[in-house]
Amino acid sequence: MSRIRARNEEKIIRAASRVFAEHGYAATKTADIAELAQLPKPNIYYYFGSKENLYRAVLESVTEPLLAASEPFEQHADPVIALTAYIRTKLMISRDYPYASKVFASEIMHGAPRLPEDIIARLSEQTRTLSDKLSQWMGQGLMEQLEPRHLLFAIWASTQTYADFNWQITMALGKEELDDTDYDQAAEVITRLVIEGCRVRPLSSL
Amino acid sequence: MSRIRARNEEKIIRAASRVFAEHGYAATKTADIAELAQLPKPNIYYYFGSKENLYRAVLESVTEPLLAASEPFEQHADPVIALTAYIRTKLMISRDYPYASKVFASEIMHGAPRLPEDIIARLSEQTRTLSDKLSQWMGQGLMEQLEPRHLLFAIWASTQTYADFNWQITMALGKEELDDTDYDQAAEVITRLVIEGCRVRPLSSL
DNA sequence: GTCTATATACAGATAGAC
DNA sequence: GTCTATCTGTATATAGAC
Incomplete structure (x- = not known):
């Protein structure tokens, strides 16, 4: 696990927590999470594979x-x-x-x-x-x-x-x-x- | 307001209340509401115009x-x-x-x-x-x-x-x-x- | 007034360049 | 390992037949 990876994953989790909390799972767009995390959208899929995986990571x-x-x-x-x-x-x-x-x-x-x-x-x-x-x-x-x-x-x-x-x-x-x-x-x-x-x-x- | 209209609107509202409650607004599919209400999906749009209008009617x-x-x-x-x-x-x-x-x-x-x-x-x-x-x-x-x-x-x-x-x-x-x-x-x-x-x-x- | 079949738009996911 | 550009599925909404 590289430095940059750990840092980006944390940024994504933090941003995702907020967006999921404010809009709920279904209403949340991965694009919004990416924007709040200041990262390109595909990074989310690169790190977490899917919206649902990311959501489970947030729950954890x-x-x-x-x-x-x-x-x-x-x-x-x-x-x-x-x-x-x-x-x-x-x-x-x-x-x-x-x-x-x-x-x-x-x-x-x-x-x-x-x-x-x-x-x-x-x-x-x-x-x-x-x-x-x-x-x-x-x-x-x-x-x-x-x-x-x-x-x-x-x-x-x-x-x-x-x-x-x-x-x-x-x-x-x-x-x-x-x-x-x-x-x-x-x-x-x-x-x-x-x-x-x-x-x-x-x-x-x- | 015809008899059949009043009856169908009520069936739709009742079904919609349940589906919205169970899944939330964004995760709710109008098709699921139609199925639970035992009516064709376009009826919902005929009676309520949009998913959001129907949701507001449910809130009321x-x-x-x-x-x-x-x-x-x-x-x-x-x-x-x-x-x-x-x-x-x-x-x-x-x-x-x-x-x-x-x-x-x-x-x-x-x-x-x-x-x-x-x-x-x-x-x-x-x-x-x-x-x-x-x-x-x-x-x-x-x-x-x-x-x-x-x-x-x-x-x-x-x-x-x-x-x-x-x-x-x-x-x-x-x-x-x-x-x-x-x-x-x-x-x-x-x-x-x-x-x-x-x-x-x-x-x-x- | 009612419903079948279809258009359209949006968002999740990925192929492939760097 | 990272990101631009694109594909594709799904769900809202409607055109038009009955």
Whole structure:
């Protein structure tokens, strides 16, 4: 793998993430990706073979930040701290990786027809890990007994909505784009819903 | 407007809602809509003129159920009852009108490039009405003081996710499709988050 | 008013020069 | 290894028969 190749592949992936996120897979023209990447169109086919291959490469590349969100669950044993940090991290990912979030959202909304099996497996495993942790806390009396997966769905949806449905959010808030204050307010509301709503208590209360 | 015309237009709209929801605007072929509607393809162009016109007609037709969700806010003065009913209604809409929800979600995710101005206006007005009502309850001390629009975003996201990201939900729950029990559990979790999380109190507590 | 057969345009992909 | 010029399939849209 040459220097120039690595550099061009990265430029293409970056440009493709954005165009796929903004227009969706089918509406995306490889010519637009090439233009944004400032490379001739055939380069894309030379490096990736086909539009679909490139799209799969994009899906792989955007998976990391999304999976990394669960770190707070591994780092903190205390449910109040872990859940608070998790919500904040999920919101920061929506802010910093909006293309990753949208490409995934679009893919999943249409039934994940092009999502590689290994990514599905990793997402499933993460879901299991997270819901097991929640069940454990519930069993210890550190939070109310609820179906943990529905709680996860609520957290995922209400944090990712700031990336996926950014248009609606900015419109409703009457802004061009969101600033740090908006994300702080979002974190405050969602954290309150989860912590107070599930009566989550710190480890020290045991 | 002839009988046969009205009937065919409705068949086309219904088929189009489904195909647009499942594949997105760009990936949808008018031939697939025609096949599902059991009509010849040129009929679509005869009745609607273009794929884009048909899509706009679909957007108009799916707007009603989505706007109707706010009825509980008008019917019930009590915040506990109104919010509980609102969450339930939103979930039932996700269950009963999944195509409407997905077509809208896809449109908004890509920046609403084809959403008619009048629909935007009606959605904006509803947002204002709902957040005003929440502010009023907060002012009366019937619930915690929070940015009401962020609370709305959380409710919208966590209820619509059951339609928009149905694939992920069913996969996480290990099911082919959701049943009434799943929606009951979802309602229980989301209602608890909102009512307990915002410390919403009934009118009678005043 | 309705539908079969066809034109047209666009975008994914590649052959071949450099 | 890289890119210009071109091919080709596919899907929107319509002309014209019934």
